[in-house]
Amino acid sequence: MDLGIAGRTALVCGASKGLGRGCADALAAEGVRLVIVARQQDALERAADEIRTRTGAHVQAVACDITTVDGRALALAACPNPDILITNAGGPPPGDFRDFSRDDWIAALDANMLTPIELMRQAVDGMIARRFGRIVNITSSAVKAPLDILALSNGARSGLTGFVAGLARKVAAHNVTVNNLLPGAFDTDRLMSTIKSGAAAQGISVDAARERRLHGVPAGRFGTPAEFGAACAFLCGAQAGYITGQNLLIDGGAYPGTF
Numbered sequence: 554m555d556l557g558i559a560g561r562t563a564l565v566c567g568a569s570k571g572l573g574r575g576c577a578d579a580l581a582a583e584g585v586r587l588v589i590v591a592r593q594q595d596a597l598e599r600a601a602d603e604i605r606t607r608t609g610a611h612v613q614a615v616a617c618d619i620t621t622v623d624g625r626a627l628a629l630a631a632c633p634n635p636d637i638l639i640t641n642a643g644g645p646p647p648g649d650f651r652d653f654s655r656d657d658w659i660a661a662l663d664a665n666m667l668t669p670i671e672l673m674r675q676a677v678d679g680m681i682a683r684r685f686g687r688i689v690n691i692t693s694s695a696v697k698a699p700l701d702i703l704a705l706s707n708g709a710r711s712g713l714t715g716f717v718a719g720l721a722r723k724v725a726a727h728n729v730t731v732n733n734l735l736p737g738a739f740d741t742d743r744l745m746s747t748i749k750s751g752a753a754a755q756g757i758s759v760d761a762a763r764e765r766r767l768h769g770v771p772a773g774r775f776g777t778p779a780e781f782g783a784a785c786a787f788l789c790g791a792q793a794g795y796i797t798g799q800n801l802l803i804d805g806g807a808y809p810g811t812f
């Protein structure tokens with residue numbers, strides 16, 4: 554299926570590996586011109602090279618911390634008029650909410666709520682003017698089914714979700730859509746570090762913690778970044794213009810509810 558976005562420009566945050574990388578790969582395969590962002594320059598440059606080699610797409614790598622004012626300025630200087638914006642950054646650390654300080658909360662809000670909002674603020678008017686925009690925020694299944702050890706994530710991402718619900722309706726008439734993708738368990742470094750800290754907290758081996766996590770996934774496996782990227786690319790496609798303000802859970806059936 555041709556998604557009708559060849560030649561469009563995308564800013565993809567948190568894209569050197571994991572879910573952001575999956576999104577970058579899928580958009581590049583559609584002929585989208587990419588600016589990809591992550592903090593560690595070497596890994597980011599390697600990712601850019603691999604994407605170029607595999608897809609022939611134009612890929613620019615901008616090494617910066619997207620959760621800072623300076624980092625966002627660098628990213629948007631390289632990509633001042635994105636048609637497609639994928640917001641993403643590392644998730645906040647797990648832990649008992651009693652141990653989190655005000656600074657921990659502010660850092661989580663900055664990274665997982667205010668950074669995406671600021672990127673959307675800077676990108677959305679250009680999208681409206683060009684009458685095409687696709688914004689996808691990578692959030693978490695924790696928005697729908699909170700995990701007690703991820704209090705920082707549950708809180709910050711729920712704030713973002715509420716904001717997006719309002720923004721999506723305000724810009725829909727201009728062919729600008731705003732949706733959130735909610736990953737369940739995907740096979741990435743982030744998942745492995747969550748499993749490791751879970752193992753330590755429960756006093757069990759990493760393998761046992763991994764099995765426990767898998768046990769809760771009806772699909773019987775973790776998701777792949779490529780699967781995640783394919784869903785993201787579809788939401789960014791020309792055909793997805795009538796899908797907005799949605800929270801799409803991608804979790805192999807782990808969420809047990811009817812809706």
Ligand SMILES: NC(=O)c1ccc[n+]([C@@H]2O[C@H](COP(=O)([O-])OP(=O)(O)OC[C@H]3O[C@@H](n4cnc5c(N)ncnc54)[C@H](OP(=O)(O)O)[C@@H]3O)[C@@H](O)[C@H]2O)c1
Binds near residue numbers: 569593743
């Ligand atoms: N994987 C899962 O199962 C899962 C489930 C639920 C939610 N999530 C959420 O989905 C998001 C992506 O997770 P992932 O599994 O893909 O993580 P990952 O494999 O650790 O990859 C994170 C990517 O983001 C970059 N990044 C992190 N912090 C950044 C920052 N401040 N500025 C710019 N780039 C940054 C990383 O590169 P650098 O370190 O070089 O910056 C890397 O490219 C996270 O917010 C995570 O909490 C993941």
